[in-house]
Amino acid sequence: xGHHSCCNxxxxxxxxxxxxxxxxxxxxxxxxxxxxxxxVPEKAGLQRCGKSCRLRWINxxxxxxxxxxxxxxxxxxxxxxxxxxxxxxxxxxxxxPGRTDNEIKNYWNSWIKKKIRKSSSTSTTNITTPKSSxxxxxxxxxxxxxxxLDFLNQDLSTKPQIHHQDTIFPLxxxxxxxxxxxxxxxxxxxxxxxIDQMILQENPGLNLETWQPNRPHDQMVQFTPLMxxxxxxxxxxxxxxxxxxxxxxxxxxxFDCLQRNEINYEWVDHAQNCPSYFFxxxxxxxxxxxxxxxxxxxxxxxLSSFPTSL
DNA sequence: AAACCCTACAACCGCGGCACA
DNA sequence: TTGTGCCGCGGTTGTAGGGTT
Numbered sequence: 001x002g003h004h005s006c007c008n009x010x011x012x013x014x015x016x017x018x019x020x021x022x023x024x025x026x027x028x029x030x031x032x033x034x035x036x037x038x039x040v041p042e043k044a045g046l047q048r049c050g051k052s053c054r055l056r057w058i059n060x061x062x063x064x065x066x067x068x069x070x071x072x073x074x075x076x077x078x079x080x081x082x083x084x085x086x087x088x089x090x091x092x093x094x095x096x097p098g099r100t101d102n103e104i105k106n107y108w109n110s111w112i113k114k115k116i117r118k119s120s121s122t123s124t125t126n127i128t129t130p131k132s133s134x135x136x137x138x139x140x141x142x143x144x145x146x147x148x149l150d151f152l153n154q155d156l157s158t159k160p161q162i163h164h165q166d167t168i169f170p171l172x173x174x175x176x177x178x179x180x181x182x183x184x185x186x187x188x189x190x191x192x193x194x195i196d197q198m199i200l201q202e203n204p205g206l207n208l209e210t211w212q213p214n215r216p217h218d219q220m221v222q223f224t225p226l227m228x229x230x231x232x233x234x235x236x237x238x239x240x241x242x243x244x245x246x247x248x249x250x251x252x253x254x255f256d257c258l259q260r261n262e263i264n265y266e267w268v269d270h271a272q273n274c275p276s277y278f279f280x281x282x283x284x285x286x287x288x289x290x291x292x293x294x295x296x297x298x299x300x301x302x303l304s305s306f307p308t309s310l
Numbered sequence: 311a312a313a314c315c316c317t318a319c320a321a322c323c324g325c326g327g328c329a330c331a
Numbered sequence: 332t333t334g335t336g337c338c339g340c341g342g343t344t345g346t347a348g349g350g351t352t
Contacts, residue, residue, distance in 0.1 A: 087342090
């Protein structure tokens with residue numbers, strides 16, 4: 001027998017939930033919570049297995065669920081996220097408040113069907129199903145290294161919320177900045193690969209002087225994510241000396257325009273082929289950057305405390 | 311009016327991962 | 332270290348209800 005023999009017991013009811021069953025479950029969960037799902041059916045007086053109760057509550061009964069059609073914004077977000085992470089429905093759902101993984105999965109599957117039907121009924125060339133677009137995106141992710149997408153794997157529920165009106169560069173949507181090239185101590189740092197255009201959209205017209213007048217060689221680029229709830233965007237970089245020799249590579253975190261006082265680096269020294277990390281604190285200085293060495297363990301802490309945009 | 315088809319979405323199933331003894 | 336129980340995830344199936352023939 002497998003893990004869930006409880007669902008095969010004869011007394012356990014299956015299939016659609018009746019309004020009476022819903023009422024029992026709602027009454028129980030709202031008064032007792034749901035610490036242990038396996039205990040819920042008995043305590044709530046239901047002839048169901050705990051798993052079925054959990055599913056019913058999560059996907060249908062919980063009060064913060066959002067019903068109705070997906071908005072164009074939600075649809076765009078789903079498409080972007082799916083392009084980035086594939087069929088990780090729970091992860092995609094975590095970016096859409098009130099929507100469940102099941103709902104998004106169902107929506108996507110019907111959307112796929114529609115698209116396939118549409119494309120097969122029109123042209124035989126240039127057919128693009130979501131599956132093939134995902135394949136293309138996977139190649140991009142591999143190329144730019146998976147680390148660049150670490151921000152997609154974070155639990156965003158506990159992140160501080162920042163309001164748009166606080167931004168230094170007023171934009172209709174949250175934005176991030178990072179250096180696409182900079183010069184320091186006779187070395188240059190460049191981002192090693194192009195930014196995934198499906199995830200970030202460049203905002204033209206940034207005033208560099210406004211950013212950092214004492215470092216005119218720096219090239220700052222401002223990007224707006226095509227998805228909400230993004231923080232900690234990791235951009236691959238390479239550093240060369242003034243002869244063009246590669247000194248190392250790693251990732252630099254793009255930093256939020258709203259709180260541009262933190263930059264995190266993950267750095268791999270090409271000569272020693274070992275990772276080291278440091279934290280670049282802009283707030284502690286007066287126009288001078290101070291590099292504070294740190295360990296890989298507190299790197300994780302810093303990344304998780306990276307400011308969030310909404 | 312009845313049979314059939316299609317679609318949306320609710321619900322189930324098996325599996326992997328985790329916690330704990 | 333291993334076994335067990337549980338949770339959560341993603342794939343899949345079932346079903347209600349509306350539309351079409």
